Every structure is written in structure tokens, then in C-alpha cells.
Amino acid sequence: MSAVPACPQCAMENTYPDGEQYICPDCGHEWPMVAAAPADDADNAVVKDANGNVLADGDAVVLIKDLKVKGSSITLKMGTKVKSIRLVGGDHEVDCKMDAGNFMLKACYLRKA
Ligand SMILES: [Zn+2]
Numbered sequence: 001m002s003a004v005p006a007c008p009q010c011a012m013e014n015t016y017p018d019g020e021q022y023i024c025p026d027c028g029h030e031w032p033m034v035a036a037a038p039a040d041d042a043d044n045a046v047v048k049d050a051n052g053n054v055l056a057d058g059d060a061v062v063l064i065k066d067l068k069v070k071g072s073s074i075t076l077k078m079g080t081k082v083k084s085i086r087l088v089g090g091d092h093e094v095d096c097k098m099d100a101g102n103f104m105l106k107a108c109y110l111r112k113a
Contacts, residue, residue, distance in 0.1 A: 004016060004017055004022060005022065007022075007024035007026065007027060007029055008029070008031060009024060009027050009029035010024065010026055010027040010029065012024060012026040012027070014026055017033065018030075020032060020033055021033060045089070045093075047087050047093050047094065047107045048107060049061065049107055049108075049110045049111050049112050050064050050107075050108055050109065050110060050111050051111055051112070053111075053112045055085065055087060055094065055107055055110070055112065056087070057084075057085065057086055057087055058084050058085070058086075059084070059085050059112055059113075060081060060082065060083050060084065060085075060112070060113040061081070061082050061085055061094070061096070061110040061111060061112055061113055062079060062080065062081050062082070062110065062111050062112075062113045063076055063077065063078050063079060063080045063082075063105075063109060063110060063111075064078060064109055064110065064111050065078050065109055066078050067103075067105065067109055069103060074100055074101075076098070076100065076103065076105075080098065081113055082096040082097065082098055082110075083097075084097065085110075088104070090104075091106070092104035092105055092106050093106065093107055094106070094107050094110060096110075
């Protein structure tokens with residue numbers, strides 16, 4: 001992807017990149033380049049629960065829906081409490097230690113207890 005997008009303001013195509021942004025010389029509009037989601041930054045990403053509360057290591061959370069564990073017959077029940085979570089990077093960013101075992105869950109299915 002090397003093409004510079006046309007100006008969103010005036011639709012002219014004389015735009016050019018300048019550092020972190022694009023500039024349109026025709027109307028003077030400047031706008032930020034849309035950063036591609038950097039996968040490597042997962043460790044630094046803020047993890048939020050279903051209500052938008054920021055989660056941290058050691059937080060207690062509650063499942064807000066039944067979750068089937070892939071590749072097993074286990075279903076984690078809604079309302080199950082996890083005493084101490086651990087945040088990890090990746091798609092399933094919350095490591096939950098439960099009676100049934102250790103599970104990687106998505107933060108969007110959890111609520112801070
Ligand atoms: Zn323009």
C-alpha cells in the first residue's frame with residue numbers, strides 16, 4: 001500500500017505523506033495516517049472488560065455469558081468468578097485460573113467483579 005489517498009476534504013490527489021500525516025497542498029488539509037493495528041503492541045494494549053473498565057493483572061472478574069471451551073465439552077458458566085486474572089497479549093487476552101482449569105478468555109466476555 002504505497003498510494004497516498006485523495007484528500008478527504010477536497011478530493012484532490014496532489015496529496016503527499018509528511019511524517020505521521022498526509023498533507024493536501026490544494027486546500028491545506030492535514031490528516032493523520034491511519035496506523036495499521038500493530039500486533040506486536042498487544043502487550044501494551046489496554047484490556048477492557050464488557051463495561052469498558054480497564055482490567056489489570058490480579059483483578060477478579062465474572063463471566064457475563066456461558067462460554068464453550070473449544071476442543072472440549074467444558075462450558076464455563078455465566079456468573080463464574082475468577083479470582084485473579086493475568087493479562088497476556090493476543091486475541092484471547094485474559095488468562096483465567098478456574099476450578100475447571102486454565103483458560104484464555106476474551107475480555108469482552110468478562111466483567112470486573
Ligand atoms: Zn484538500
